[in-house]
Amino acid sequence: MKKMILGILLLFCISCVNTSSNTQSKLSFYYWKTTFALDQVERETLDNLAVSKLYIRYFDIGLKNGTAVPITPIVFKDAVPLLEVVPVIYIKNEVVLSEQLDVKKLADQLVDFVLQINEHNNIDSQEIQIDCDWTVNSKERFFALIDQLHKETEMKISATIRLHQVKFASKTGIPNVDRGVLMYYNMGRIAADSLNSIYDRQIAQKYLGGLRDYPLHLDYALPIYSWVVHSRENQVIRLISRLREGDLKQQENIKQLGKHQFVVTQEMEAFGFVFQPGDLLKVERVSAEQIQEMTDDLYRASGTCPNEIILYDLNSKNINSYDQEIFKEMVRCK
Template sequence: MKKILIILAIGFLIAIFMFIENQKKENLTFSFYHWENSFKEKNIKEKLYIKVLDIAYSTKLEIIKSNLQEKPKDFIPVVYITNETMQNVDFSLVSNAIIQGLKNYKFNELQIDCDWSGSTQSNYFKLLEDLKTKLNKTLSATIRLHQIKYYTKTGVPNVDYGVLMYYNMSNIADFNTKNSILDNNIAKKYHYNFDNYPLKLKLALPLYSQTIQFRENKALSIFEGVEKNDFDSNFIEISDNLYKVLNSTYFQGRYVYKDDIFRFEDTKEKELKIALNDFLKLSDNRFNEVIFYTLKYKNKFNLEKLIKGK
């Protein structure tokens, strides 16, 4: 009798656990980034995070404004800032540039995307605090996996929430990298400190594919949106997802040379499911929203089915 009661109790606990896990997924919603420099989509129903400004630095501050021919009703503007900018330009100048660049938009929330480093942390965090004070809007910032694992060193930005960019986690320029877009084995090396990380998180996952061109094992170019069948008779597959150019030719509008090597990288549905499940297990302090990168690949998978696990 005692054994039966124990078995029933274990079964009950398993049932509760499965119910909770299913509820987590049932409540999930998804949205999209739009990262092109122009936007002209009409009748968009999806929730969007649209990049409206690129801020970079060479010898001076460089600002590229996206051309929004159409403006969705309730999109969230995103500003991309290079780390070099924060190394060379005082936060106040960057803040003023952003506020000026946002003048023509009506918004209640702003997101900043910058992969800050130890040398730029102070300047970047001051920028975020300045924007939050002057705009008085909901402010979010993108977060990388290493910035959670080592958060006591990298710091935590003073924003309303973070967006964990669960992709681009490997060195894209390393010839030996398998897939720089999404590698769950690499990701697992950073599965630390989620229980201590103070920022509430949303999750960003990739949908895109790309190929990296190498010459003498040195990375030269990135071609986004390439599919496996784009490697025609001018290529030979020398190992999994590595293609060698047989004769100098044009590829995706660019001239490539004989013996160049191309590494094909794709986002697989099963890998996305693993990443999502890992995140749900890791992070209790989170929103039930997944942001996919990007809108133009929204039909690549059945995303409703993917996030609900049905």
């Protein structure tokens, strides 16, 4: 009898090990340009990584003369590959802070505009994602907008979730969405110092304690983008997107000070901007090792594997900065 029980337990354990070793999340991408046109690298990446879903930023919503209006809607120059498209709408927090906001009217406009874009470009969507960094002061209108969207469409509604909204869920509340996507980046302040505002493990660890008990299913969005923080006399002037160390090293009037720090040696024009002598340029990015570290920390903190990991964002320059094996490895739960 004891041998039989031991045998059953052994088979159960083997079954558990095999199940966990085969657990794998799906890999998706955000597409965050105002014009949709894929180059060869981007198309090959979608194929090589067997990507079946693309989250495309359709338009932003901001305020114009106190009225919520669409801003910079996407233009499709290429046909979308045969995969699922999730329209993403970025809503500025000022919109849901506005006391004049007509929630029903905005929800109707959002759905109608998405359907127009889809019909014009032969796209069939099953989900709309709302990206808004709502706060305690704006949550009431934001949640009302989500509820109204459910009434306006049969499509699923998802929302991006920030780390502070997980840690302080009792204050910021939980949106009535079908699922959330945790944006695991933009963790620190953008400054001229040596800190990395895109990812800081010490900062992230302070927010992960509430992940396991968060009542909404979460998938994860991870960063593969980069930018340069341009500062002068310790004051940040601007962010310059999609630049890396190699781009700065090609400029003869830029000298490297440290691993990610550079200084302008004489007045110059590059990357569409004018630089003065003494200007500091700091490259912020996430390494392949840090990406794996992020996924490991998220798996441990949540105690489960997400259905999806979404990389921000699909761009050949971002993709070429990594060995694609890291993308395949990150979706394997351990």
